Amino acid sequence: MADKKQKQKRRRPDSDDESELPFKNTLKPDRVILETLKKLLLATTTASSSTSKPLTLSDLNLAATCREVTDLSLSSVQSTIETLILQVTHSILSGNGFGFQVPSRASSNQLYVPELDRIVLKDKATLRPFAHMSSVRKTTITTKILALIHQLSLKSIHVTKRDLFYTDVKLFQDQTQSDAVLDDVACMLGCTRSSLNVIASEKGVVVGRLIFSDNGDMIDCTKMGMGGKAIPPNIDRVGDMKSDALFILLVEKDAAYIRLAEDRFYNRFPCIIVTAKGQPDVATRLFLRKMKIELKLPVLALVDSDPYGLKILSVYGCGSKNMSYDSSNLTTPDIKWLGIRPSDLDKYKIPEQCRLPMTEQDIKTGKDLLEEDFVKKNPGWVEELNLMVKTKQKAEIQALSTFGFQYLSEVYLPLKLQQKDWL
Incomplete structure (x- = not known):
């Protein structure tokens, strides 16, 4: 009977007894932590102010020629498509198909540029001919997408990628x-994907100390409930950002x-607090970059302790290979990896039953990441990834x-x- 009572006194994993929470007694008063955050904000603001002009590809003398896109007006998109189709027509009439x-x-x-800390697209292009069995269908899809984008530019309306597909x-x-060809078309026309009016x-959702206008309506993200405010798919209608936040918390x-x-x-x-609920979408990446640039706030990332968590973090920071042509608009510089990191598993004494064994694919992905230049640039990332691959353990935030x-x-x-424990 005594043993039974003793067991009942033990704290269950979901116990609300805060006095027994591991490491809680090492926490300092909130005012001390807030002072630390204010110093981080000051350092970020100072760094942003001291940089007179951000580096661009044109400022660098790269050995390889690289391609970058820009925002184009609807009239520019329209005229660029018309010029392209006129060239196609001339080619057909000349008997060249x-x-x-x-x-x-x-x-x-693709090329990682350390000076810019992002992935860019080199200038190689391939011919996609209509009169060839291997490419006739894709050329037809490309022509169809161009026609649809031209319609959108004439009508000045937005559609979703799903609308386009149907x-x-x-x-x-x-x-x-259709999504892949849409990216091809943006790259061909030299414009961002958002310039095509396809969303x-x-x-993504955002909550916390942020006020902004969405198509003229003022949104207070502290009054949006626990669900937060959905990030508008067309960021061009977002403006007037105001905040008294000390940092942005990016959550996977x-x-x-x-x-x-x-x-x-x-x-x-x-x-x-912002999340794309997994893989970063274009709107969330654009929104995060806009907040970082306009509000000059530090960005701290909270992702799973697995290779895919770090890949997601790198997409926000360095860009995705799929959309490297638009990395200058989609990347957010200097995102700090707050957690959960492989070293945290032992540091915070996360039980073995809450850790997961890495699969062979996980291990391969981790090793592949170690070969990426954007990972090699950060010794802390390399150390954490090596630990992950060595222990063959991963864990989700929910652990x-x-x-x-x-x-x-x-x-x-x-x-x-x-503890300023970020990388």
């Missing part, structure tokens, strides 16, 4: 095919975002829930901020 010179977005045609399901067969469905997963939003973490430590569902917001993040 037709095809499109499409910039190659293959990995071999204009000819039999031709496109799968949305991934993705709303995915929706579950962690909901926990922090419900706990009003942004009131205890003034911040803006911290073993100490209590609010451990993330009550102990882990405050302690990370207190």
Whole structure:
């Protein structure tokens, strides 16, 4: 009977007894942590002010010629398409058939530029001829997409990528095919994908100390409930950003975002919390960059302790290979890796039953990341990745829930901020 009572006294993993939370007694008063955050903000603001003009590709004397796109007006998109089609028509009338010179977005045609800390696209292009069995269908899809984009520019309206796909399901067969050609078309025309007026469905959300205008309507992100405000798919209608936040917290997963939003973490430590609920979408990447540049706030990232968490972080910071042609508009510089890092698993004594064994594919992905130049540039990232591959263990943010569902917001993040434990 005594043993039974003793067991009942033991704290369960989901216990709300805060006095027993691991490392909680090492936390300093919030005012001390806030002073640390203010110093981080000051350093970020000073660095932003001291940089007279951001480096661009044209400022660098690179051995390889690289391609970058810019925002184009609808009239410019329209005229560029018309010029392209006139060239195609002339080629057909001359008896030469037709095809499109499409910039190659293959990995071999991409380059990481350390000075810019992002991936860019080199200038290699390949011919996509109509009169060839291997490319006739893709050339037809390209022509169809160009025609649809021309319609959008004439009508000055936006459509989703899904709308675009359903204009000819039999031709496109799968949305991934129309999506891929859409990126090809943007690259061909030399414009950002948002210039084409084709948007993705709303995915990312934001909550916290941010006020901005959305197509003229003022949005206060502290009054949007725990679900937050959906990030507008067309960022060109977002403006007038104001904030008293000390930092931006970029969160990989929706579950962690909901926990922090419900706990009003942004009131205890003034911040803006944003997530794309997994893989970063274009709108969230554009929105994050806009916040970083306009508000001059440091960005701290909270991702899973696995290779894919770091890949997601790198997409926000250095760009994706799929959209390297638009990396200058989609990347957010100097994102700091706050957690969860492989070294945290032992540091915070996360139980073995809350850790997951890495699969062979996980290990391969981790090793591949170690070969990437943008990883090699950061010794801290290399050290953490090596530890991950060596231990063959990974963990999700939710592993911290073993100490209590609010451990993330009550102990882990405050302690990370207190210790300036970011890379």
